[in-house]
Amino acid sequence: xxxxxxxxxxxxxxxxxxxxxxxxxxxxxxxxxxxxxxxxxxxxxxxxxxxxxxxxxxxxxxxxxxxxxxxxxxxxxxxxxxxxxxxxxxxxxxxxxxxxxxxxxxxxxxxxxxxxxxx
Amino acid sequence: xxxxxxxxxxxxxxxxxxxxxxxxxxxxxxxxxxxxxxxxxxxxxxxxxxxxxxxxxxxxxxxxxxxxxxxxxxxxxxxxxxxxxxxxxxxxxxxxxxxxxxxxxxxxxxxxxxxxxxxxxxxxxxxxxxxxxxxxxxxxxxxxxxxxxxxxxxxxxxxxxxxxxxxxxxxxxxxxxxxxxxxxxxxxxxxxxxxxxxxxxxxxxxxxxxxxxxxxxxxxxxxxxxxxxxxxxxxxxxxxxxxxxxxxxxxxxxxxxxxxxxxxxxxxxxxxxxxxxxxxxxxxxxxxxxxxxxxxxxxxxxx
Numbered sequence: 001x002x003x004x005x006x007x008x009x010x011x012x013x014x015x016x017x018x019x020x021x022x023x024x025x026x027x028x029x030x031x032x033x034x035x036x037x038x039x040x041x042x043x044x045x046x047x048x049x050x051x052x053x054x055x056x057x058x059x060x061x062x063x064x065x066x067x068x069x070x071x072x073x074x075x076x077x078x079x080x081x082x083x084x085x086x087x088x089x090x091x092x093x094x095x096x097x098x099x100x101x102x103x104x105x106x107x108x109x110x111x112x113x114x115x116x117x118x119x
Numbered sequence: 120x121x122x123x124x125x126x127x128x129x130x131x132x133x134x135x136x137x138x139x140x141x142x143x144x145x146x147x148x149x150x151x152x153x154x155x156x157x158x159x160x161x162x163x164x165x166x167x168x169x170x171x172x173x174x175x176x177x178x179x180x181x182x183x184x185x186x187x188x189x190x191x192x193x194x195x196x197x198x199x200x201x202x203x204x205x206x207x208x209x210x211x212x213x214x215x216x217x218x219x220x221x222x223x224x225x226x227x228x229x230x231x232x233x234x235x236x237x238x239x240x241x242x243x244x245x246x247x248x249x250x251x252x253x254x255x256x257x258x259x260x261x262x263x264x265x266x267x268x269x270x271x272x273x274x275x276x277x278x279x280x281x282x283x284x285x286x287x288x289x290x291x292x293x294x295x296x297x298x299x300x301x302x303x304x305x306x307x308x309x310x311x312x313x314x315x316x317x318x319x320x321x322x323x324x325x326x327x328x329x330x331x332x333x334x335x336x337x338x339x340x341x342x343x344x345x346x347x348x349x350x351x352x353x354x355x356x357x358x359x360x361x362x363x364x365x366x367x368x369x370x371x372x373x374x375x376x377x378x379x380x381x382x383x384x385x386x387x388x389x390x391x392x393x394x395x396x397x398x399x400x401x402x403x404x405x406x407x408x409x410x411x412x413x414x415x416x417x418x419x420x421x422x
Contacts, residue, residue, distance in 0.1 A: 006198030011190055018186040025178040031160060032189045038153070049141060054207060055200035060227040061309065062219055068202075071211040072227040075141050076236060079228065080243040082144045083314045083399060086153050087250035090406045093160045094257040097413060100164040 016043035029097045034089060041085050048074040059099040065089040139310040140228045143302075147318040152403055155325065159410040223381040224307045224388060233388040237371040240391075241356055244398050248353050251402035255346070258409040281330055288330045295323035303396050307385070313392040315398025324400075325407045333411050342408060345401050352398030356391050361392065363387070 014040060023036025052074035060072035100106045103114055174249035179355055222230040232240055299320035306312030317419065328336035366375040373387025374380040 007193050008197060009199045010193035010196055014186050014189045017408060018182045021185065022178055022182045026175045031164065042291060050199060051206050053200050054202045062225045062227065065366050069215050071207050072214055072231050073211050075228050076232045079144050079232065079314060082148050084243050084246050086148045087247045087402065088254060090156050091250045091253045093156055094254045097163055098257050106164055
């Protein structure tokens with residue numbers, strides 16, 4: 001029981017991560033694949049932030065009368081990762097838009113078929 | 120829509136875990152910009168999908184096995200909130216205990232981001248800049264200047280449709296911009312900094328562009344200027360590094376920038392946060408302009 005309470009944050013992360021992975025594998029639609037990647041990415045963010053939490057600590061902004069803070073390092077890493085994440089997502093979406101314009105579809109299988117016909 | 124709620128929810132989750140800075144970023148990025156880009160892309164590519172999924176059963180099996188293995192892996196992990204976990208015992212105590220003497224900034228996240236790990240952050244800003252260039256190359260805009268009268272005509276026709284939205288936005292936008300600047304320069308003391316401020320600033324511009332039409336927004340902020348800004352931000356950041364090198368210290372070591380180390384650190388952090396903010400804001404605006412410009416283009420061709 002103790003283990004259940006102590007580790008549930010990791011399990012939530014794993015469930016989210018696997019939902020993301022499933023979407024990436026099972027859906028042929030490229031936009032859905034990017035959505036899946038986004039969910040996967042957010043699960044990693046939550047994993048890092050939950051690692052940083054210290055029981056009884058507060059946000060890492062120095063103030064008088066407080067001597068227990070959460071770990072600031074993962075916050076820094078994830079802060080930048082979120083903004084980099086949106087940039088890469090935008091790049092991915094831009095690629096999807098170009099693929100849609102070039103092939104007229106964004107289903108993986110249709111794209112593959114068209115490629116094979118051209119060969 | 121759901122993605123927006125998802126972004127906001129995860130932001131709330133971050134607050135409960137004491138990561139105010141991260142929550143700030145996620146709220147503006149996840150709930151705002153990401154959803155917007157998603158919707159624009161869907162509007163461009165259409166929302167139909169073949170329901171055929173390739174081998175969903177195989178995928179399910181694979182995912183379950185991976186998930187089970189990962190959960191098995193977590194059994195040895197430290198419990199949630201455990202103060203003795205390995206992550207809290209190496210470099211973090213040093214940041215928490217010594218950053219006040221070394222950097223003199225209240226917000227530890229800012230001091231780690233902009234000073235201890237400045238090199239890392241520089242890399243990330245360059246990545247964002249590169250992504251901006253990538254999107255520009257992929258969705259390059261056909262710059263077709265419309266005549267001013269034409270823009271005004273579109274403007275007037277939209278004016279009646281979105282009257283309430285426009286007036287509310289007109290009142291709101293100055294405050295959003297002001298808030299962005301506050302976040303930018305208050306990052307030393309409270310949650311905030313260049314990344315968040317850049318995104319909020321861009322959100323204000325994007326709101327304007329959405330309600331007043333892209334061409335009107337382009338008239339206010341023209342594209343080459345924004346592209347220049349995104350490069351200038353990276354340049355500011357890099358120059359700080361070079362200046363500290365010329366003063367005889369390591370790359371991005373701010374101690375030598377002013378008379379005493381703490382003042383130098385303050386100056387350095389302020390300047391590079393400015394660089395970060397400028398680049399992030401410019402790149403986010405480029406993203407929106409490129410996507411939305413692509414969306415508008417086919418309509419012109421029909422005319």
